[in-house]
Amino acid sequence: xxxxxxxxxxxxxxxxxxxxxxxxxxxxxxxxxxxxxxxxxxxxxxxxxxxxxxxxxxxxxxxxxxxxxxxxxxxxxxxxxxxxxxxxxxxxxxxxxxxxxxxxxxxxxxxxxxxxxxxxxxxxxxxxxxxxxxxxxxxxxxxxxxxxxxxxxxxxxxxxxxxxxxxxxxxxxxxxxxxxxxxxxxxxxxxxxxxxxxxxxxxxxxxxxxxxxxxxxxxxxxxxxxxxxxxxxxxxxxxxxxxxxxxxxxxxxxxxxxxxxxxxxxxxxxx
Ligand SMILES: Nc1nc2c(ncn2[C@@H]2O[C@H](COP(=O)(O)OP(=O)(O)O)[C@@H](O)[C@H]2O)c(=O)[nH]1
Ligand SMILES: [Mg+2]
Numbered sequence: 141x142x143x144x145x146x147x148x149x150x151x152x153x154x155x156x157x158x159x160x161x162x163x164x165x166x167x168x169x170x171x172x173x174x175x176x177x178x179x180x181x182x183x184x185x186x187x188x189x190x191x192x193x194x195x196x197x198x199x200x201x202x203x204x205x206x207x208x209x210x211x212x213x214x215x216x217x218x219x220x221x222x223x224x225x226x227x228x229x230x231x232x233x234x235x236x237x238x239x240x241x242x243x244x245x246x247x248x249x250x251x252x253x254x255x256x257x258x259x260x261x262x263x264x265x266x267x268x269x270x271x272x273x274x275x276x277x278x279x280x281x282x283x284x285x286x287x288x289x290x291x292x293x294x295x296x297x298x299x300x301x302x303x304x305x306x307x308x309x310x311x312x313x314x315x316x317x318x319x320x321x322x323x324x325x326x327x328x329x330x331x332x333x334x335x336x337x338x339x340x341x342x343x344x345x346x347x348x349x350x351x352x353x354x355x356x357x358x359x360x361x362x363x364x365x366x367x368x369x370x371x372x373x374x375x376x377x378x379x380x381x382x383x384x385x386x387x388x389x390x391x392x393x394x395x396x397x398x399x400x401x402x403x404x405x406x407x408x409x410x411x
Pocket of ligand 1: 192218
């Protein structure tokens with residue numbers, strides 16, 4: 141196990157609820173299986189993030205599927221204020237068992253402590269900022285915690301660790317790495333833009349054939365022809381020729397920002 145994972149494992153011991161964020165556009169590829177053991181005795185809330193960019197039908201299917209495996213699943217757009225309430229409510233419900241235990245021990249129920257986990261770019265910081273807004277952080281020094289790491293008091297019965305667990309990425313599986321690069325969780329430079337674009341176009345052709353209609357492309361055909369078409373449409377011309385490299389960057393950028401529509405790269409079932 142890597143150092144990063146061991147550190148996260150240490151922190152997990154101090155929490156009651158784990159909130160793991162998965163990008164709704166590739167839920168399976170954003171799961172990190174290495175912490176399954178460490179999180180076994182903890183309540184797990186899974187959040188499918190960025191649902192504003194994902195295929196609604198697929199998000200629904202993924203929510204149902206993941207609900208069979210985790211204690212609670214929420215599908216959220218973390219840029220929306222309403223996300224905060226839904227999460228607080230879920231954490232409250234997941235904490236009931238722990239509060240009951242406290243009561244049985246004759247203790248006043250302690251606040252439920254949670255931490256956020258996820259691979260890069262899934263919305264961890266956005267969520268922490270949202271939950272921390274206007275709230276005071278309390279200082280806590282505990283072994284295994286970085287100096288200055290704090291518990292944010294989200295409410296009287298919900299405290300959140302102010303630093304998320306960033307799950308390390310593995311690049312072994314090329315298909316997975318490609319999807320995560322397309323979503324921005326893996327640095328694009330790891331794979332050539334042309335590989336990413338080729339993968340994307342092949343996928344769109346099969347699953348979202350109208351995704352390039354903003355470039356007046358109604359039939360995704362040959363790779364080079366398609367990229368030339370996009371370059372011409374956007375005036376990306378270099379020395380009188382279509383600038384394919386620029387067109388590739390543009391296409392990746394527009395996909396990442398949802399300009400091509402609500403698209404999920406990992407389909408659970410056929411429609
Ligand atoms: N459209 C959309 N963007 C989001 C959502 N959640 C986070 N983001 C954006 O995704 C990017 C990465 O978010 P960040 O919180 O920094 O992710 P982190 O790397 O996991 O901490 C930022 O530009 C956020 O504004 C969401 O639900 N929908
Ligand atoms: Mg962050």
